[in-house]
Amino acid sequence: MIEKMSISSEARLCLALSQIQGFGLKQFHLLREQYGNPSSWRKLSFDALNQCISKPKVSSAVLDCLAQADHSLNHVSDWLKQDGCSVVCYFDSPYPEVLRQIHLAPALLYLKGNIGLLNHQNIAVVGSRKPSLQYADIAQEYAFHLAKSGMSIVSGLALGVDTKAHLGALAAQGNTIAVLATGIDRCYPAKNKDLYELIAQEGLLVSEMPMGSAPLRHNFPRRNRIVSGLSRAVLVVEAGIKSGSLITARYAIEQNRDVYAVPGSPKSLNSQGCNYLIREGARLVGSIEDLIIDLHKDLNVSGLTLKGVADSAHDEAQNVSDAAQLVLSAVGSDTISFDDLFERLEMSFEHLSEHLLELELAGLISSVSGGYQLGS
Incomplete structure (x- = not known):
């Protein structure tokens, strides 16, 4: 506890x-x-x-x-009585040194969860709220392997790439930090309530906004500067030219963080932001192996290892969990949607997502248009 x-x-x-x-x-x-x-x-x-x-x-x-x-x-006393809830200020020792370095660093951080993650080796994974199926899978897979390699995944709890990044880290039994644009006592979007609760238990929720703060438009760029500020680097996975992820990337550059981007088709509007970042000097990510090697070299991350990447697919294929076997039994050669699996299996959103990723990494199922089917 x-x-x-x-x-x-x-x-x-x-x-x-x-x-x-x-x-x-x-x-x-x-x-x-x-x-x-x-x-x-x-x-x-x-x-x-x-x-x-x-x-x-x-x-x-x-x-x-x-x-x-x-x-x-x-105004915060009742909330502070809950397990894992705390408030730290700029002058407190748990306040992360990397965040102190940014322009107009938050004076206060409201926290719920594992406060030790504030000073962990963190990488932000951000991108489109409406990613294509392929890039949603990339976000979750990359977050999985980055978490396996020893890094904590920082994102903003938004729908799309943010959600996939958090789920990938949790599926790897790794660490994840969700930075909120609301008061820490509010979950936005409401669809991510289960994920919000899971991160509070197994990761860390962070907000600089006062208790009860609503998801106002101007709060999101403020949130984005903390996402990059807590991180040693920022990875952008599919983003349009007007995406908020480019705001996060701009903050990262101002904060002297490395920016990585996954390239996309020049014909895809959803990839224009990433392609623009690469043209402007962001590091192109060709594979998760290359990314982890680059992070290890440039960030001097102690304990970072490629073992999770090289061995995980083989290990998972040999020994997927009993719950994943249950999910596998519900997937056939015909495509079945996530919603149909969710209704049939009566699992929670986050657990079903974790087990689907586990099966994908093992090569036992594949994501296709409209859902999932057997085989790679």
Whole structure:
């Protein structure tokens, strides 16, 4: 069971400051750069505060907040009592160093799950919300092998490539981080509620948004900068020229992260974004083996291994799980859709997806237009 987490005095103060209208990340980082840790801010005069904040009413509210001996956690206290729930601020030791390096890094992170993944070797896998069947499979397969090789998969819990990336990592019994564009107590999209709950138990949910925040349009680019900020590299799998994944790639470049892209047909609108990134200097991914070798070489990832790629198909073919055998028995030579399998087998969404991937990797079934059938 995941342990309940305490909250530092600095995080309490940052939570209180975050409630002040007009006090945002720009003001937070100006104070941090000028005066260091928040404990030093308590000694500041109104004039010193207002030099950084430049808004007298906001400066006065900040001064009053800093003068308080203790700060109420009423708006998050019930949530913090749940297993695995915590809040860390920029100054706390669990806060990831790679995220501290980005422009306007989040002052606060709301977390649920395995907090240790914040400082793991992470790679972001992002792409289209409506990928083609082929590239959806690539996203899930690559995430599976990357997780097997020792990396954690970071994505945004969106439909499409994000979902496939999370499922691939979980199918490999690896680690995955979902960065949310809502408050951490809300799941968006609602279709991914089961996946959201599974990641909370077996991976990590992350959000900088206050509790209860809705999925507003302007929150998604903010989410994307954290997806890349937590990661050592970003892999884009099928994306149109206007895809939000290109925003993530742009943030990655600004943050000095490597960007990888899976090429596609020049006739495919859904591949224009990836092809553009490659023309602009992103590294072309020809195979998962090449990607893992490149990551090992450039990121100096300790313990990264190709064994999961070289051996997994053979091993899985020899010994798929009992649950996967049950799924296999429901797939015939005629195509059967995911929805029909879901209804017939009465498995959860994420477990059925995991077992289908297991069977695909073993070469026992294949994805075809409209669903799945026996054989490769």
